[in-house]
Amino acid sequence: MDTQHDNALTRALAGIPGPHPPSGVIHVVIPHPSRFTVVGNHLAQHAELSLLAIGIAVHIQSLPAGAEVGIKALAARFPEGERAIAAALRELEAHGYLRRTRIRLANGxxxxxxxxxxxxGAGQRGGTVSVPQRQGAGPETRTPAPAPTRVPEPIAVPELTPVPEPFPVPETPCPPVRLPSRTAPTPQRRPLPHPRALIPELRQAASALLADLRRHAETLVLSEQxxxxxxxxxxxWLERDASTDAIRHALTADLPEPLKHPARLLRHRLTTLLPPPLPGIHDLAPPRRAPVTPFQTCDGCERAFRSHDPGHCRDCRALHREAA
Incomplete structure (x- = not known):
C-alpha cells in the first residue's frame, strides 16, 4: 500500500524558502513592520526557568514603562492563578530578571x-544598557564604534525618604515553652458491666454462651481465663432480659479481619452495646389525664358554666345574693 501524502502541507512548504529540516519545527519568518519586542535567547531558551516564568517575562518586556505588573494585575490578565504567577515572579527574581523593592514615598x-x-548581569560583564527604540521601528544593526558611548540623560525620579531602621530591642530570655503532645490522651476504659447478683444460674448460662461462640465464629476462640x-x-445482659440469640448476634456480627485479640473485642462490645433494662408494665401504661369539670346549664340565664353540681352560674348567684 502506497504512503499517503498531505497535499496541503506540501503546497504550504513549497512557499517557504528551504532547505527544510527532516523533522522538528519549520519556521515561517515574516518581518514585523510594527508592534514587536526583541527577546534574547538567553530568556526564551532558559534551561532553569519554567514556561510560565518565560511567558511572563516576555509579556513584561512588551509592556510600556509604568504598566502594572503586580500579581493581581497579571492574574486578572491571564487564566493562571495568583499562586502560580507569584511562583513564576520569584523564579525571575532568583535569576536576576526581576527586582522588587518596598520603599516609602515622601507622603509616607x-x-x-x-x-x-x-x-x-550585563552591567557586571561590562556591557552597555540600550534604550528601547520607538515602537514600530525596525531593528537596526550598527557596528560599534571605538568612540565612547553617549551617557543617557538622568531620568527624574521622585525623592524617596529612607525608611529608618528599627531600634535594637534587647533580647530577653524566654522561658521554655512546653509544646502539647501530638498524640491525643488515651480515654479511660469503661469497666465491664456486672449484674446485681451473679447467681449460679447466670454464671452457668454466661459461661456456656461464651464457650459456644467459636461454633458461630472460628476466630472467637477464648481461653478459660x-x-x-x-x-x-x-x-x-441476661439479667436485663436479653436473649441468648441477641447476645450472640451482637458479639459475632461484622468481625474485623484479621482479629488479633478476640477477648478485647468481646469486652468492648459487652460494655458499649449493653442494652437498658426493660421497662415495667407501669412505665408503658399511658399517662392518666387530669379530671375535667363538666358543663352545666344555668337555671336562671341558661348559660353554660363548669361545675360538678347543677344550679346557677356565678353572675346569677351574685344577683340572688344582692336581692336577699
Missing part, C-alpha cells in the same frame, strides 16, 4: 518599585 505611603532587566473474666458482662 509604602509602594513596591519593580525593575525588569532584559539581560541580567478469658471466659471467667467476661462472664459478668454476659450475665449483666
Amino acid at each position: 505611603r509604602m509602594v513596591t518599585r519593580t525593575v525588569f532587566c532584559n539581560q541580567p 478469658d471466659v471467667a473474666e467476661l462472664v459478668p458482662g454476659v450475665a449483666a
Whole structure:
C-alpha cells in the first residue's frame, strides 16, 4: 500500500524558502513592520526557568514603562492563578530578571518599585544598557564604534525618604515553652458491666454462651481465663432480659479481619452495646389525664358554666345574693 501524502502541507512548504529540516519545527519568518519586542535567547531558551516564568517575562518586556505588573494585575490578565504567577515572579527574581523593592514615598505611603532587566548581569560583564527604540521601528544593526558611548540623560525620579531602621530591642530570655503532645490522651476504659447478683444460674448460662461462640465464629476462640473474666458482662445482659440469640448476634456480627485479640473485642462490645433494662408494665401504661369539670346549664340565664353540681352560674348567684 502506497504512503499517503498531505497535499496541503506540501503546497504550504513549497512557499517557504528551504532547505527544510527532516523533522522538528519549520519556521515561517515574516518581518514585523510594527508592534514587536526583541527577546534574547538567553530568556526564551532558559534551561532553569519554567514556561510560565518565560511567558511572563516576555509579556513584561512588551509592556510600556509604568504598566502594572503586580500579581493581581497579571492574574486578572491571564487564566493562571495568583499562586502560580507569584511562583513564576520569584523564579525571575532568583535569576536576576526581576527586582522588587518596598520603599516609602515622601507622603509616607509604602509602594513596591519593580525593575525588569532584559539581560541580567550585563552591567557586571561590562556591557552597555540600550534604550528601547520607538515602537514600530525596525531593528537596526550598527557596528560599534571605538568612540565612547553617549551617557543617557538622568531620568527624574521622585525623592524617596529612607525608611529608618528599627531600634535594637534587647533580647530577653524566654522561658521554655512546653509544646502539647501530638498524640491525643488515651480515654479511660469503661469497666465491664456486672449484674446485681451473679447467681449460679447466670454464671452457668454466661459461661456456656461464651464457650459456644467459636461454633458461630472460628476466630472467637477464648481461653478459660478469658471466659471467667467476661462472664459478668454476659450475665449483666441476661439479667436485663436479653436473649441468648441477641447476645450472640451482637458479639459475632461484622468481625474485623484479621482479629488479633478476640477477648478485647468481646469486652468492648459487652460494655458499649449493653442494652437498658426493660421497662415495667407501669412505665408503658399511658399517662392518666387530669379530671375535667363538666358543663352545666344555668337555671336562671341558661348559660353554660363548669361545675360538678347543677344550679346557677356565678353572675346569677351574685344577683340572688344582692336581692336577699
